[in-house]
Amino acid sequence: xxxxxxxxxxxxxxxxxxxxxxxxxxxxxxxxxxxxxxxxxxxxxxxxxxxxxxxxxxxxxxxxxxxxxxxxxxxxxxxxxxxxxxxxxxxxxxxxxxxxxxxxxxxxxxxxxxx
Amino acid sequence: xxxxxxxxxxxxxxxxxxxxxxxxxxxxxxxxxxxxxxxxxxxxxxxxxxxxxxxxxxxxxxxxxxxxxxxxxxxxxxxxxxxxxxxxxxxxxxxxxxxxxxxxxxxxxxxx
Numbered sequence: 760x761x762x763x764x765x766x767x768x769x770x771x772x773x774x775x776x777x778x779x780x781x782x783x784x785x786x787x788x789x790x791x792x793x794x795x796x797x798x799x800x801x802x803x804x805x806x807x808x809x810x811x812x813x814x815x816x817x818x819x820x821x822x823x824x825x826x827x828x829x830x831x832x833x834x835x836x837x838x839x840x841x842x843x844x845x846x847x848x849x850x851x852x853x854x855x856x857x858x859x860x861x862x863x864x865x866x867x868x869x870x871x872x873x874x
Numbered sequence: 875x876x877x878x879x880x881x882x883x884x885x886x887x888x889x890x891x892x893x894x895x896x897x898x899x900x901x902x903x904x905x906x907x908x909x910x911x912x913x914x915x916x917x918x919x920x921x922x923x924x925x926x927x928x929x930x931x932x933x934x935x936x937x938x939x940x941x942x943x944x945x946x947x948x949x950x951x952x953x954x955x956x957x958x959x960x961x962x963x964x965x966x967x968x969x970x971x972x973x974x975x976x977x978x979x980x981x982x983x984x985x986x
Contacts, residue, residue, distance in 0.1 A: 793974075800981050801978070805974075808971065808972075850914075854974075861905045862907075862922065863907075865916035865917050867915055868914065
């Protein structure tokens with residue numbers, strides 16, 4: 760089946776630095792990918808829709824200058840957390856929809872810890 | 875705004891017991907999915923229901939989509955410790971954005 764990978768799986772950084780998280784669709788192309796944020800034992804909160812070749816669409820309340828999204832190719836979307844602060848610490852998950860189906864394939868997530 | 879209310883949010887039961895998780899909305903969904911997620915991993919799709927009234931079974935798990943496509947339930951029979959995890963329902967709205975709307979999640983703990 761379709762596989763979505765994320766890199767890195769976990770990252771620890773100092774406050775004020777920027778962190779880039781990659782999301783790749785390994786055996787299918789994705790013109791759209793979704794980025795979620797998840798707090799412990801909570802549900803997924805959609806942050807933005809990443810669109811290949813155009814600007815990302817952000818959900819209400821998500822700072823687009825803080826969470827930069829680039830969908831450079833049909834298999835790669837990146838999320839950059841700029842000037843990270845401890846409150847940005849979270850589990851970030853991406854997903855990509857299967858072509859012509861309702862199925863979304865989720866990445867394994869990236870645990871970000873900002874010290 | 876479409877919302878999915880999932881309940882209960884926490885459930886702790888003994889091995890062998892049965893349980894039901896509910897997902898309700900005032901909105902109609904073109905399809906609804908159930909996921910299971912373990913700590914530190916991404917959600918894994920269990921099932922997709924599309925037709926109102928549809929019932930799908932996956933071993934000890936039974937999924938039902940309401941007739942009006944506004945609600946769904948997940949029933950687990952004879953729960954086992956391996957069923958422990960976070961269960962999420964997610965609905966796809968009628969628009970063609972591909973976005974999923976997630977319920978709040980149900981954290982299930984099955985004690986041996």
